[in-house]
Amino acid sequence: MRITLLGTGCPSVHPRRYGASQLIEGGGAKVLVDCGNGCTQRLVQAGHSPASLDALLVTHLHSDHLVDLWQVVVAGWHAGRPQPLRLFGPAPVLAHARTLREAWNEERAQRMAFEQRPNADALDIELVEIVAGQTVEIRALTVRAVEVDHRPVVPALGFVFEAEGRKLVLSGDTRPAPALVAAAADCDLLVHEVFAHHAFPAIEGVRSAATVEAVTSYHTLSTDVGGIAEAARAKALLLTHIVPPDADPATLLADARASYAGPVVVGEDLMSVDVANGTVHWQGMVATLGATAGR
DSSP states (O other), rough: EEEEEEEOSSSSOOOOOOEEEEEEEEEEEEEEEOOOTTTTHHHHTOOGGGOSSSSSEEEEEHHHHTTTTTHHHHHHHTTTTOOOOOEEEEEEHEEEEHHHHHHHHHHHHHHHHHHSSOGGSSSSSSEEETTTTOOEEETTTTEEEEEEEETTTTEEEEEEETTTEEEEEEEEBOOOOHHHHTTTTSEEEEEEEEEEEGGOOOTTTTTHHHHHHHHHHOOOHHHHHHHHHHHHTTTTTEEEEEESSSOOHHHHHHHHHHHOSEEEEETTTEEEEEEETEEEEEEEEEEOOOOOOOO
16 A cells, blocks of 8 residues: 655645645555645656546545645546546535536536547546545445544544555544544554644734634644654654645654654655555655564
8 A cells, every 4th residue: 555645735835735635555446535736737747647546535625625626527537537536525525516516517518519528427526425434445445434623624534544454544634633543543654634833923914813823723733743643553654734834844753753653754745655565755765664663
């Protein structure tokens, strides 16, 4: 099983960190999780066709996690996907997808009539609701939804992926959530969002003290994320959805390491981790997560 971080950023636009998105490969399946801005470009950069996706999972209804939804649909259609894109998500995400599809109906009909591509069905979405506690099989990849805590956004989901004897857990957006810790127990890799609160001051005209307090309240602090991995006995921790996107990676690493004894990686766009052999790949570099005593 492998994860590739297509976008490690947040709503703030940043050239280094595109919108939240990751590709999971395992059990013969390719699954996109979230589709933040630029995810299709990153997918192609990582060497994958948009037509090769077996499914799209969306964690919750926030723009930075699904703003490129229709682009994913159109890109797959252009690349020759033979069937509609299958989208798994909570009910509010599906309602948004229906509205989005309707908004593009006129343009979609015109494209299909004029371009006469043979895969007209691909310019559509198959919507499948998924709720906390539910398990789905995508080829030989098992996916279980976990309720996380991103209130006032409800529901918000994390996902547990299992294939080939490995377990990968993706937090989605959340403050520390006991259900996620339980679901991540003894996982091979915990992929968790992180909020660098020390790098997010109030700025006049941009964000008030109330803004800082609100954003802080529904994310996981960099000083708390290591403790979550430690409580879950995760074999390794990969940080993503980095808020703010220009937070210092060395500080994030130090914060996480203060309460977690295992390997920590601060994610970057187009970084991938092979969960089976514990290797990290990025820009031609290959590193090992190594072994941690007692894990």
